[in-house]
Amino acid sequence: MSQDTRHPFLKGLSKHRGTQPTVITIFGASGDLCTRKLVPAIYNLAVDNLLPADFSLIGYGRKPIPVEDFRTSARESIEEFSRRPLNAEIWDRIEENTHYCSGGYDELEAFKTLKKKIDEIEKGLGRETQSVFYVSTPPSVFEPIIENLGASGLATRYQRSDNHTKVVVEKPFGKDLESARHLNRVIQGVFQERQVYRIDHYLGKETVQDLLVQRFANSIFEPLWNRQYVDNVQITVAESLGVGRRGGYYEQSGATRDMIQNHTMQLLALTAMEPPVSLDPEAIRDEKVKLLKAIKPLDLDYERSDVVRAQYKEGLVDGEKVKGYRQTEGVSPNSETETYASLRLNISNWRWEGVPFYLRSGKRMARRVTEIAIQFKRPPSTLFSENEMFNLASNSLVFQIQPDEGSTVLLNAKIPGLQTRTQPVKMHFKYSATFGSNTPEAYERLVLDAMLADGTLFIRGDETETSWSLITPLHEFWSSEGQRGMESYVSGSWGPLASDRLLWDNGHQWRRP
Ligand code: BG6
Numbered sequence: 001m002s003q004d005t006r007h008p009f010l011k012g013l014s015k016h017r018g019t020q021p022t023v024i025t026i027f028g029a030s031g032d033l034c035t036r037k038l039v040p041a042i043y044n045l046a047v048d049n050l051l052p053a054d055f056s057l058i059g060y061g062r063k064p065i066p067v068e069d070f071r072t073s074a075r076e077s078i079e080e081f082s083r084r085p086l087n088a089e090i091w092d093r094i095e096e097n098t099h100y101c102s103g104g105y106d107e108l109e110a111f112k113t114l115k116k117k118i119d120e121i122e123k124g125l126g127r128e129t130q131s132v133f134y135v136s137t138p139p140s141v142f143e144p145i146i147e148n149l150g151a152s153g154l155a156t157r158y159q160r161s162d163n164h165t166k167v168v169v170e171k172p173f174g175k176d177l178e179s180a181r182h183l184n185r186v187i188q189g190v191f192q193e194r195q196v197y198r199i200d201h202y203l204g205k206e207t208v209q210d211l212l213v214q215r216f217a218n219s220i221f222e223p224l225w226n227r228q229y230v231d232n233v234q235i236t237v238a239e240s241l242g243v244g245r246r247g248g249y250y251e252q253s254g255a256t257r258d259m260i261q262n263h264t265m266q267l268l269a270l271t272a273m274e275p276p277v278s279l280d281p282e283a284i285r286d287e288k289v290k291l292l293k294a295i296k297p298l299d300l301d302y303e304r305s306d307v308v309r310a311q312y313k314e315g316l317v318d319g320e321k322v323k324g325y326r327q328t329e330g331v332s333p334n335s336e337t338e339t340y341a342s343l344r345l346n347i348s349n350w351r352w353e354g355v356p357f358y359l360r361s362g363k364r365m366a367r368r369v370t371e372i373a374i375q376f377k378r379p380p381s382t383l384f385s386e387n388e389m390f391n392l393a394s395n396s397l398v399f400q401i402q403p404d405e406g407s408t409v410l411l412n413a414k415i416p417g418l419q420t421r422t423q424p425v426k427m428h429f430k431y432s433a434t435f436g437s438n439t440p441e442a443y444e445r446l447v448l449d450a451m452l453a454d455g456t457l458f459i460r461g462d463e464t465e466t467s468w469s470l471i472t473p474l475h476e477f478w479s480s481e482g483q484r485g486m487e488s489y490v491s492g493s494w495g496p497l498a499s500d501r502l503l504w505d506n507g508h509q510w511r512r513p
Contacts, residue, residue: 007090008049020164021054021129022451023118027105027145028137029059029070033170037201038136039074040082041443046090048440050448054129056097056121060114062104070100083441097121105141111152118154131157132450134168138249142169143186150190168197168450171262172253173459176475177468184461197450198459202263204442207401207431209457211270211372212284214399214407221397222275224376226351231394232508233271233357234373237264238365240317242491243339247330254337255309259361261471265292266459267401268357271372272347281456285463292466294349300477306345307474308487308499309338312364315491322364322491336483339363342499344506356506360499364491369513370401384412384422393424398511405431405439 024042026034045051059070075095078086101117103110122129131154135145149155149167158164169187174180187196202208215221224230237259243250250258269288276283298306313324325331325339340362347357376395384390396410406429413425431439449457478485487496494512503509 007047007087019052019451021122021125021127022052022132023056023058023121023129024132024134024447024451025058025060025101025114025118026134026136027060027141028135029061029100030063030065030073031136033136034059035073035077036081037441037443038134038447039077041441041447043078043082043086043091043094044084044440044444045448046094047084047087048444051094052451054125054127055094056099056129057094058099058101058114058117060101060103062102064102065100067098067100071095071098074098083438105137106144106148108148108151111148111154115152115154115157118157128158128164130164130166130451132166132168134170134447134450136170139172139175142183146186146190155190165191166195166197166450166453167191168199168446168458170199171201172257173198173262173464174468175252175257177465177472180464180468184465188461193461194453194455196458196461197446197455198461198464199446200262200266200459201442201446202266202401203457203459204444204446205401206439207399207405208267208270209445211267211399215271216275225374227353227355229376230352230355231375231377232355232503232506234375234511235264235267235271235357235359235371236373236511236513237267237361237370238368238494238513239361239363240365240368240492242312242317242322242364243325243328243331245329247328250339251331251335251337255339255341255361255363256471256474260341260343260359261467262459262464264359264361265467265470267370267372268345268359269463271374272352272357274351279456281454281458284456285460289460289463289466291347291349292463292470294347294352295470296346296348298343298345298470298474300474302485305485306343306502308340308342308496308502309478309485310340310362310487310489310496310498311335311337312339312362312491313488315364315493317364317492324491325364334483336478336486338478338486340365340487340489340495340499342495342502344502356508358503358508358510360495360510362489362495366492366494367513368403371511371513372399372401373397373511375508375511389420390422391424392422396511 026038028034075091099117101114118131133149135142155165174183269291273287273291276287311325326333326335342360345357374397378394386392392412393410398408400406409427410424412422415421415423446457487498489496
């Protein structure tokens with residue numbers, strides 16, 4: 001008898017045979033996120049044989065299009081955006097089980113039709129099927145979608161085991177504390193918290209997960225990880241891209257809502273939290289919330305302000321001339337939206353009291369780079385003190401989250417020669433050199449974890465509210481001030497001078513990554 005040499009997924013086998021059959025419904029099926037990230041992520045999970053053997057995908061969108069069109073656009077999105085080339089056999093197997101439903105997000109009847117579709121799929125399989133509802137629409141329709149998942153009975157197809165139904169909610173999760181609380185109430189009116197998976201795609205990045213490993217699987221860092229040895233911490237999330245065609249969205253958002261409240265604060269929480277008691281999702285999220293709660297309210301007084309906001313002007317990025325923010329389509333010529341923000345945070349707990357944490361994020365900066373730099377205190381200068389012979393730097397440990405993923409330790413070393421002269425040197429660990437460069441995309445990990453009911457890399461309701469409670473007073477202050485205090489920076493630079501001053505006040509300066 002000849003052996004079946006097909007890919008295991010094609011034979012109906014999965015590494016996750018324990019995972020129940022799954023139907024993922026994506027709301028916002030014609031959107032950018034679905035095209036660029038979600039469909040390619042699902043495809044790559046199939047390539048890795050990580051999808052359950054019985055897997056169906058339903059696209060849900062407002063536009064009534066034939067299912068063939070949705071299938072074609074899904075296939076094209078894999079061709080264009082997948083990290084691995086399309087394998088026709090694997091895709092054909094997913095495509096057979098790909099469906100499309102159209103309807104408004106506030107149209108209960110359309111949700112009932114969706115329910116019939118899922119019931120039919122389940123009947124065809126003859127096995128209980130879990131439903132994952134992925135809300136990847138603009139935030140204005142999050143609420144009707146959740147409510148209709150409740151009203152149509154989709155949220156409660158399985159009364160006895162809420163593990164059978166999950167909802168994944170994309171960002172932005174609210175625009176301030178009040179709206180985040182409201183959205184949490186709406187969601188919790190329909191789902192149990194353990195069924196809810198709030199996305200922050202930074203948590204799906206390999207290097208962000210590696211932070212936990214680097215911190216807690218090594219013993220050399222922990223003794224130094226406190227106010228006695230750490231001088232300051234700098235978290236940079238810089239992008240060289242501008243807002244592109246997202247001017248309309250960005251005007252309502254700005255750097256603090258778009259990047260600081262979520263991605264940057266998550267990096268901060270993972271860097272500064274106490275060791276969790278276990279790797280259990282709740283244990284980790286408890287520690288993150290505790291840390292976020294320990295951050296002191298921001299000082300907004302102009303004399304001592306802990307924050308700087310700015311907009312990019314025209315300039316050169318990668319040798320190309322680019323327009324300023326206010327000249328961008330969809331952006332008001334008098335816009336009060338910040339494209340850059342930096343914050344000085346103080347964490348009031350035993351470990352970190354007195355250690356400033358500097359956060360910055362901006363568009364159109366010199367280079368795309370995300371890094372976390374732990375800057376250590378200088379040693380006592382009894383033997384070596386800074387002079388023309390001794391070029392000394394503070395030790396630092398830098399986690400390069402992206403691109404060039406890895407970490408670097410900065411040390412002082414002797415320059416070879418007959419004199420004793422010193423120079424800072426770097427010890428590098430580079431992901432690509434050690435592990436190769438084809439690592440999974442954040443969304444692959446997140447879609448898989450939602451299917452497997454692992455909430456570790458998702459944001460809990462109280463976590464998002466805690467983070468908003470720090471940022472909301474800042475927005476209220478800025479909106480009362482209008483243009484006052486809005487700085488500018490040249491596109492392709494490292495941000496406004498005022499942001500450098502924020503650090504000079506404490507005798508520090510930003511790293512140039
Ligand atoms: C998104 C923001 O959450 O993250 C975008 O809305 C930003 O404005 C993007 O460009 C950056 O993500 P990444 O993974 O490219 O660093």
